[in-house]
Amino acid sequence: GENVEQHPSTLSVQEGDSAVIKCTYSDSASNYFPWYKQELGKRPQLIIDIRSNVGEKKDQRIAVTLNKTAKHFSLHITETQPEDSAVYFCAASKRAAGNKLTFGGGTRVLVKP
């Protein structure tokens, strides 16, 4: 089955700096890669996603890149703000398997003011 590895497990950045989180996946048939943000005690919220026919996607301060050949994808947050502090999860899925998500282990991001 699919295996998703996520690094780093914790990330501390100064407000205004950029944050980068990297994930690798094992199943070359995976075709959908979402990123979820989870604040303490809250439900995961989708912040951005990318499909396998696209190499990069951007939404304001957040961008995701996908390298299908290397089977890795990354989340980039620019101009970080204290409200970006949360746990971020990457995930992978494929339509053939009902789009069930396999998640990475999560990255705890702390933005220091």
Added chain:
Amino acid sequence: GAGVSQSPSNKVTEKGKDVELRCDPISGHTALYWYRQSLGQGLEFLIYFQGNSAPDKSGLPSDRFSAERTGGSVSTLTIQRTQQEDSAVYLCASSSTEPLTYEQYFGPGTRLTVT
């Protein structure tokens, strides 16, 4: 519109008891997923329902876990003879397949504590 809802929000039970967790998906969403999030851990897939098809139970950790989805809407996850290692947050998610979208919307979760 209303999002995914789950009940109860918290459940404390004694080891060996059975528990039922409920999920109400977004109206019209035909795909429904259950995940488990253990303390400080990532999210682990449990089971997936799609319309009237047989569910994908490949993520259920043991035969003490079962789930059903009645009328293509509400789903119940049942854990029999609970063990302490079952303590976790159980999250439900739903997504649309008509039209097909990939985004899964999560409910607030049920925090299960087995004492």
